Amino acid sequence: MSNGNEDLDHLIALMAKLPGLGPRSARRAVLHLIKKRSLVLLPLADAMHKVGSTVRECLNCGNVCTADICDICLSEKRRTGQICVVEDVADLWAMERSAVFHGRYHVLGGTLSALDAVGPDELRIPKLLDRITAEDITEVILALGATIDGQTTAHYIADQLPDVTVTSLAQGVPVGGELDYLDDGTITAALNARKAL
Amino acid sequence: MSNGNEDLDHLIALMAKLPGLGPRSARRAVLHLIKKRSLVLLPLADAMHKVGSTVRECLNCGNVCTADICDICLSEKRRTGQICVVEDVADLWAMERSAVFHGRYHVLGGTLSALDAVGPDELRIPKLLDRITAEDITEVILALGATIDGQTTAHYIADQLPDVTVTSLAQGVPVGGELDYLDDGTITAALNARKAL
Numbered sequence: 001m002s003n004g005n006e007d008l009d010h011l012i013a014l015m016a017k018l019p020g021l022g023p024r025s026a027r028r029a030v031l032h033l034i035k036k037r038s039l040v041l042l043p044l045a046d047a048m049h050k051v052g053s054t055v056r057e058c059l060n061c062g063n064v065c066t067a068d069i070c071d072i073c074l075s076e077k078r079r080t081g082q083i084c085v086v087e088d089v090a091d092l093w094a095m096e097r098s099a100v101f102h103g104r105y106h107v108l109g110g111t112l113s114a115l116d117a118v119g120p121d122e123l124r125i126p127k128l129l130d131r132i133t134a135e136d137i138t139e140v141i142l143a144l145g146a147t148i149d150g151q152t153t154a155h156y157i158a159d160q161l162p163d164v165t166v167t168s169l170a171q172g173v174p175v176g177g178e179l180d181y182l183d184d185g186t187i188t189a190a191l192n193a194r195k196a197l
Numbered sequence: 198m199s200n201g202n203e204d205l206d207h208l209i210a211l212m213a214k215l216p217g218l219g220p221r222s223a224r225r226a227v228l229h230l231i232k233k234r235s236l237v238l239l240p241l242a243d244a245m246h247k248v249g250s251t252v253r254e255c256l257n258c259g260n261v262c263t264a265d266i267c268d269i270c271l272s273e274k275r276r277t278g279q280i281c282v283v284e285d286v287a288d289l290w291a292m293e294r295s296a297v298f299h300g301r302y303h304v305l306g307g308t309l310s311a312l313d314a315v316g317p318d319e320l321r322i323p324k325l326l327d328r329i330t331a332e333d334i335t336e337v338i339l340a341l342g343a344t345i346d347g348q349t350t351a352h353y354i355a356d357q358l359p360d361v362t363v364t365s366l367a368q369g370v371p372v373g374g375e376l377d378y379l380d381d382g383t384i385t386a387a388l389n390a391r392k393a394l
Contacts, residue, residue, distance in 0.1 A: 048242035
């Protein structure tokens with residue numbers, strides 16, 4: 001892949017490392033960036049540099065942020081007493097987009113996994129236990145994935161927790177989902193958790 | 198789309214403007230970048246800044262480069278006497294990847310188009326005529342797209358050219374192509390241009 005220019009080749013090679021982009025789409029993206037140099041390329045370079053030099057993990061919850069404590073932990077508008085435990089930052093963002101949870105979060109940074117040798121100390125579980133006491137938490141919502149590892153982690157955490165209410169997300173038919181396309185496990189879960197109309 | 202952090206939101210919004218990325222894949226890409234801050238994010242920001250502050254069009258051929266004249270025009274290894282005319286820089290890169298053409302290029306910057314009001318002076322056609330005299334060109338290869346606009350442009354250029362050999366890319370069955378999936382026009386062109394084995 002030579003365009004006869006080192007700087008451009010280097011930029012294309014770096015862009016091709018992004019998830020969702022390969023060499024071909026990286027070339028397209030770079031040509032697009034060059035055409036929109038002042039509108040996109042330079043602002044994007046600046047935004048990346050700014051994020052790259054300031055981004056870190058919130059010391060309290062593990063969210064990514066550009067200060068020691070993230071905006072959600074600092075916000076006085078968030079309801080105290082509730083912590084929503086998620087696997088990673090992408091899950092926290094997904095919860096925030098639904099804008100239905102108004103408490104604070106705790107990002108584990110993964111799930112317990114015997115295969116990958118991830119134990120409780122590799123995750124942010126000790127810090128979660130500290131926070132429950134320090135922040136007067138009354139309810140812990142375990143919003144972990146409905147995978148084997150996610151559910152194992154949820155059970156482990158539920159066992160460790162002191163005297164607080166522990167809940168987890170409901171399982172069932174996704175909104176807009178058609179029964180025909182759902183797996184047996186989801187239908188079983190949805191039937192077992194059926195509600196009176 | 199709020200992650201509770203302005204800098205991150207800004208970066209995601211800019212990434213989502215890239216071709217091939219939407220809001221969801223931009224978020225994924227940004228999380229990936231944050232995780233690989235020193236390996237990808239900061240080098241990418243630097244590479245973008247470098248390209249953004251130096252990239253321009255080659256004054257001779259219209260290729261993108263980081264100097265006034267591009268490496269291909271400057272290279273002494275390129276065969277003189279041949280110019281390959283392409284629509285845009287992406288086409289030049291595609292030709293270079295096939296590594297089969299060893300002459301120099303001329304990037305038109307588009308095609309003639311009555312609908313979009315693109316006339317000869319909007320393209321780099323006058324400069325092409327200048328170069329044919331100045332660089333002692335004996336063959337002009339018109340490597341334009343097999344579209345209506347591309348072929349109109351090719352005919353227009355062929356009419357303007359002084360006494361040089363004018364060729365265009367062959368049309369036919371693409372390598373790896375199956376007849377079953379080809380359109381009528383391609384099969385007609387391939388049959389008309391059939392070769393003795």
